[in-house]
Amino acid sequence: MKRVTVSFLGLGNVGLNALRIIDSYNRKKAGQEGVFIEVNAVSDSRAAIGGNNLDTGKIIKSKEKGNIMETGYRSVDRDWIIESDSEIIVDAMPASRDGRRELELYTIAMNHGKNIVTANKSGLANYWKEIMNTARARGRSIRYEATVAGGVPLFSMVDFSLSPSEVTGFRGIVSLTVNYFLRRMASGEKFDDILHDAMKLGILEADYHDDTMGIDAARKSVILANSIFKTNYTLKDVRYSGVENFSNEDISGFTKNTRIVTSVERTGGKVVASSIPVNLAEGDFLLKIGEKGLGYQISTDSNGTVNVTDDYDGPHETAGAVVNDIILAALKTS
Numbered sequence: 001m002k003r004v005t006v007s008f009l010g011l012g013n014v015g016l017n018a019l020r021i022i023d024s025y026n027r028k029k030a031g032q033e034g035v036f037i038e039v040n041a042v043s044d045s046r047a048a049i050g051g052n053n054l055d056t057g058k059i060i061k062s063k064e065k066g067n068i069m070e071t072g073y074r075s076v077d078r079d080w081i082i083e084s085d086s087e088i089i090v091d092a093m094p095a096s097r098d099g100r101r102e103l104e105l106y107t108i109a110m111n112h113g114k115n116i117v118t119a120n121k122s123g124l125a126n127y128w129k130e131i132m133n134t135a136r137a138r139g140r141s142i143r144y145e146a147t148v149a150g151g152v153p154l155f156s157m158v159d160f161s162l163s164p165s166e167v168t169g170f171r172g173i174v175s176l177t178v179n180y181f182l183r184r185m186a187s188g189e190k191f192d193d194i195l196h197d198a199m200k201l202g203i204l205e206a207d208y209h210d211d212t213m214g215i216d217a218a219r220k221s222v223i224l225a226n227s228i229f230k231t232n233y234t235l236k237d238v239r240y241s242g243v244e245n246f247s248n249e250d251i252s253g254f255t256k257n258t259r260i261v262t263s264v265e266r267t268g269g270k271v272v273a274s275s276i277p278v279n280l281a282e283g284d285f286l287l288k289i290g291e292k293g294l295g296y297q298i299s300t301d302s303n304g305t306v307n308v309t310d311d312y313d314g315p316h317e318t319a320g321a322v323v324n325d326i327i328l329a330a331l332k333t334s
């Protein structure tokens with residue numbers, strides 16, 4: 001069986017759920033899949049621990065109690081994690097506003113021979129070209145399934161199931177939080193009340209303006225355009241709108257069918273990407289996506305129109321996408 005070594009940066013909603021999934025996967029499915037995931041280091045904002053084949057159950061319990069140092073494992077620093085012998089670095093940290101921190105992290109990690117799996121969008125949305133150039137130059141891989149549409153299979157599906165096709169268009173509801181605000185604002189509720197509830201539900205980015213100004217959704221448009229339509233876009237190339245900047249006039253035009261729709265299409269030789277409110281027509285597939293789910297529609301030349309959705313998409317589902325990326329990265333390097 002292939003053993004793949006992994007280090008986690010970030011043990012919040014996504015990182016901790018990924019550890020829970022790995023804990024169960026290693027016991028129940030590793031034999032079947034032929035890949036055992038060995039965790040060599042984890043870090044949160046306060047501490048980092050490292051060693052060989054750490055006990056994931058023990059880390060989960062300690063983090064749930066509030067302090068990973070209670071595991072008794074060795075305290076290490078970020079440099080140790082990047083220079084240690086883990087094959088994969090998982091980025092499950094909050095997004096930086098400009099992506100610079102992520103660019104530096106991935107560059108150093110790839111220079112040390114690591115592959116990257118990320119749920120964090122900011123590096124890829126701001127420095128796609130630079131990160132991909134480094135990956136190519138170093139022969140490393142970067143997988144980012146979790147960055148768009150959480151746990152709904154997207155990039156793996158496009159890469160592995162639609163190979164003969166050219167994708168001609170993408171449209172989807174790939175951001176829960178901004179749509180949560182939009183639906184409630186469209187029915188006349190006040191922004192501050194919705195913000196209060198969203199905080200209680202724990203569905204906001206570390207900096208909530210990333211959600212409410214539409215930046216998180218815009219980052220997804222950039223990653224989609226670059227990954228599927230082979231552009232080298234950054235945020236300045238996409239049109240996006242959040243919910244903080246809506247006027248009363250905007251809101252009065254919204255209906256029960258208004259959603260922030262993320263779309264990318266090739267029009268007149270140019271790739272146009274956006275994340276903006278759209279009044280969807282009755283019968284549109286995107287209206288079948290429930291309040292707690294995510295989904296999308298892809299138009300292709302050889303596989304027709306492909307619709308994909310899930311009923312519920314939270315950090316656990318996103319974490320599932322992270323772990324799937326780890327397994328795919330391991331299979332690629334075996």
Ligand code: NDP
Nearest residue numbers: 010011012013014044045092093094095119120314315318
């Ligand atoms: P959280 O805020 O829940 O977790 C972030 C984690 O990163 C925490 O463990 C935090 O530490 C840790 N952290 C913060 N700063 C540092 C640092 N400098 N070094 C090491 N660790 C650090 O975020 P989520 O888990 O919800 O999201 C993680 C990433 O995944 C984000 O980039 C987000 O955009 C992306 N994402 C999230 C989705 C979701 O459903 N939540 C969906 C798709 C993508 P501490 O525990 O000490 O606070």
